Amino acid sequence: MRKVSVIGAGNVGATCANVVARKNIVNNVVLLDIKEGVAEGKALDMWQTSSVDFFHTRVHGVTNDYEATKDSEVVVITSGLPRKPGMSRDDLISTNAKIVKEVTENVVKYSPNAIIIVVSNPLDVMAYTAFKTAGLPKERVIGMAGILDSSRYKAFLADELSISPNCIQGLLLGGHGDTMVPLPRYTSVAGIPVQQLIDKDRLDAIIERTRKGGGELVKLMGTSAWYAPGAAAAQMVEAVIDDQQCFYPVAAYLDGEYGLNDLYLGVPIILGRQGIEKIIQIDLNKEERDMLDKSAESVKETLETLKGMNILD
Ligand SMILES: NC(=O)c1ccc[n+]([C@@H]2O[C@H](COP(=O)([O-])OP(=O)(O)OC[C@H]3O[C@@H](n4cnc5c(N)ncnc54)[C@H](O)[C@@H]3O)[C@@H](O)[C@H]2O)c1
């Protein structure tokens, strides 16, 4: 019986569970929340679409019952507050660190062999919180951000070029914040470098919009995004369950890679059944390296705030 659990049945968690269920890659998807009845209701609603959309993954909802998540192969953690207009992701740190810590303890108690995918914000620091709490190998606790950020980047490039996002390859590095590092030198359309297709000014504007992509949606909706984040997390679930061995940008624990230590940061990796099978270290020019260092500094500052709160002690 193959099982994936999603913790937090809010906007992102419910979307992720719904997308995973439609992929027919496991027998069970378990959705868990602390709000009485909400996960049960959303799971039932999803299950009632199975004959319409032709999927057969059983979707179960539970209220804080971790027994139901027992022996999950992958657990996605989405529990925690989303930001509101005017807030930064870092403003969520104290509330969400406590939630992510408590949730991770329960997750590993019932699924000690799971791959954990963290979605809660501030992402890089919440992935660190889950990693330090779980006590699992670093390859098995992974943050979701790069797939979302690069899918935004590709959507904006596709609009600019009036083409499908599916023929665009694009890469981003760094933290999941406004200092993230989209890499035009590693962006191409069917193998053609993007700089040959879009003027520098337009490309710079697209990169800036990508960096602020989460905030643009918060301003529009009053809360943060969920369709693309839920789908991006589901893509990571699929890559693990199917042992894809494919390249993805994710937040990984760095232990000397890129000359950085003891933090989570967005880097390209190979994702498969063991989680992070390999971190890929790409060549960076001085400008790209400076931007990566600036982004790492920003994540380290938030990490210091976390450490000062003594939540991980
Ligand atoms: N990494 C990313 O790229 C990315 C993208 C979007 C959202 N997010 C983050 O994901 C998180 C969830 O966003 P959302 O829009 O789904 O929020 P939401 O408010 O819709 O849902 C969060 C859910 O978590 C639940 N929850 C709170 N404490 C819990 C606990 N201890 N155990 C189980 N469930 C608990 C809440 O009851 C709620 O249903 C936020 O922190 C948001 O910032 C990250």
Ligand SMILES: O=C(O)C[C@H](O)C(=O)O
């Ligand atoms: O922007 C947010 O607060 C949520 C998420 O990190 C996003 O990028 O959509």
